[in-house]
Amino acid sequence: MNLKHFIATYIIVFAFWLLLSAHFDAFHVGSGIVCSVIVAYASHDLLFTGTGNHTLTKIVRFIAYLPWLIYQIVLANIDVAKRALSPRMPIDPQVVTFKTMLKSDVARTALANSITLTPGTVTIDIVDDVFYVHAIAKEPADDLLGGAMERRIAHIFMED
Amino acid sequence: MSDTIINLTNVITVLLLLVGAFFMLAGTIGFVRFPDFYSRMHATGKCDTLGEGLMLVGLIVYGGATFVSVKILFLIMFILLANPTSTHAIAKAAYDVGLEPWRKLDDRVEWLDTGNTDDGRDDQDGGEER
Numbered sequence: 001m002n003l004k005h006f007i008a009t010y011i012i013v014f015a016f017w018l019l020l021s022a023h024f025d026a027f028h029v030g031s032g033i034v035c036s037v038i039v040a041y042a043s044h045d046l047l048f049t050g051t052g053n054h055t056l057t058k059i060v061r062f063i064a065y066l067p068w069l070i071y072q073i074v075l076a077n078i079d080v081a082k083r084a085l086s087p088r089m090p091i092d093p094q095v096v097t098f099k100t101m102l103k104s105d106v107a108r109t110a111l112a113n114s115i116t117l118t119p120g121t122v123t124i125d126i127v128d129d130v131f132y133v134h135a136i137a138k139e140p141a142d143d144l145l146g147g148a149m150e151r152r153i154a155h156i157f158m159e160d
Numbered sequence: 161m162s163d164t165i166i167n168l169t170n171v172i173t174v175l176l177l178l179v180g181a182f183f184m185l186a187g188t189i190g191f192v193r194f195p196d197f198y199s200r201m202h203a204t205g206k207c208d209t210l211g212e213g214l215m216l217v218g219l220i221v222y223g224g225a226t227f228v229s230v231k232i233l234f235l236i237m238f239i240l241l242a243n244p245t246s247t248h249a250i251a252k253a254a255y256d257v258g259l260e261p262w263r264k265l266d267d268r269v270e271w272l273d274t275g276n277t278d279d280g281r282d283d284q285d286g287g288e289e290r
Contacts, residue, residue, distance in 0.1 A: 019234075022227035077183050077210040080202055084190025093199050093261050116244035117209065122201055123248050124255045134198045134251065134261060 010040035061156040076119040096141045107157040176218030184211035196262030205247030
């Protein structure tokens with residue numbers, strides 16, 4: 001058992017407990033300490049895995065990535081709302097595939113979820129290196145195949 | 161002065177709730193109108209994320225800096241994570257079963273091209289019948 005991981009997990013879990021309970025008397029804090037030890041013991045090897053080195057840099061870069069992602073989510077919603085409400089309903093769904101250069105599971109998950117959240121595309125499956133993406137029209141598919149998002153993700157997880 | 165601030169808070173809250181509700185409505189309309197399973201996933205998977213997010217942000221603005229607001233903030237983060245993941249899981253399940261995505265000029269929903277929506281009822285389940 002990795003003590004460093006255990007303590008880090010414990011601190012996060014206990015902080016989360018305090019946040020959610022919002023009671024600071026002896027009973028609630030005491031049961032929080034006990035529960036956090038049990039949970040941290042059970043899951044200390046789950047939280048810190050698969051990110052490799054430079055975890056802090058990756059977290060900072062990921063947080064810096066969020067505003068752009070939220071902007072993309074807003075665009076996605078306006079896009080879908082427009083297509084749904086337009087009387088002519090300008091959709092031309094197609095499945096596109098592309099090969100990814102990302103290696104780690106975390107990076108691929110981040111890319112898959114980002115694709116689903118951004119305009120007009122939903123990740124269907126990842127088989128080996130190949131992403132299967134359902135696009136609702138031609139333009140979103142072309143945007144995706146441009147690879148801008150993949151480069152951003154690669155930058156976050158230091159795989160570029 | 162404090163009355164003005166309270167009014168402003170209320171206005172922002174109502175605006176966020178309304179915009180959020182609009183996106184939920186647009187997503188639901190898309191869900192009904194889109195021709196097949198996958199394009200419906202677009203409507204529900206995306207619009208719900210932003211719709212719920214905006215409404216919850218509205219509640220945070222209304223509640224101010226309290227513990228409840230922090231909990232709502234966590235709720236938003238979980239929705240941001242869980243929504244695309246579940247969308248992907250459902251889409252993958254359909255793809256694995258072999259459900260073909262609808263293409264333009266597919267005869268399953270030809271009323272889309274003719275603009276005649278009267279016989280749409282017959283085709284509403286077209287996507288799932290495969």
